[in-house]
Amino acid sequence: MLDLSKVKMVVTDMDGTLLNDWGEVSPEFFRLFAKFKQHNIHFVAASGRQYFSMLEKLNAIKDDITIVAENGGMTNHNGKLISTSTISNVQINRIIDTLRKTPEVYVVLCGKKNAYIETTDKKFIKIFKEYYTRFEQVKDLKSIKDDEIFKVATFHFESSLTHIYPHVHHLEGANLVKISGENWLDISSPTTNKGEAIKHLQKLLNIRKEETMAFGDYNNDIEMLEQASFSYAMENACEEVKKVAHFKTKSNNDNGVEFILDKLIKAKELH
DSSP states (O other), X not given: OOOGGGOOEEEEOIIIIISOTTSOOOHHHHHHHTTTGGGTOEEEEEOSSOHHHHHHHSGGGGGGSEEEEGGXXXXXXXXXEEXXXXXXXXXXXXXXXXXXXXXXXXXXXXXXXXXXXXXXXXXXXXXXXXXXXSEEEOXXXXXXXXXXXXXXXXXXXXXXXXXXXXXXXXXXTTBEEEEOSSSEEEEEOTTOSHXXXXXXXXXXXXXXXXXXXXXXXXXXXXXXXXXXXXXXXXXXXXXXXXXXXXXXXXXXXXXXXXXXXXXXXXXXXXX
């Protein structure tokens, strides 16, 4: 019998997981979150999104949660920055050089202050703005010197797996190359991932893997799911995530996270 009353920390990805396909957090989530404190449950949002974009979605509860942004590049706990993981200038230049030879790929430099793009393509910028609320258009991405860069995000309108990954997989080893969505692929330092950020937080809060619940849908969630005994793949998750997760829940559009959180609160109330 699954004992949900043990859970002390809930970690969830945003896109395709906590957010529906229209980028919304449901009112049901906020209703359930209101009960977290009385049951001593800490909530963590972990995403490939920019910190400011996550803040916009979770503004009402921002001082009571942990936000892991940029796939683990930046962790903000109860409103305070507790860790960052950056990528070196040498690797940034190497990655940009590779991507400039890759057709129809859009490149985003993800920094602490801003996200940076060279493109002026309106169709891409409209999509990009959903994930990056603070950004700057620059002539040359290599010219950015006064910001900490967490990752290089790339986008292709058809498929990141088919049209970006074959061009960048040789960068693996010196970097972590992760397909983070149907159209997105992220490149970061080898130690930058959501799992490392969660491991750091577990140590800080003295919460064990056996007391952690996590939800995800794409490859950039795998290390995070491995840090939780109560790991759930969304119904809409990719196959790799379904193989790693111990359990499954409904899709992001059917409130799959809330469906399990409701069971969690009930288990805590019975305990």
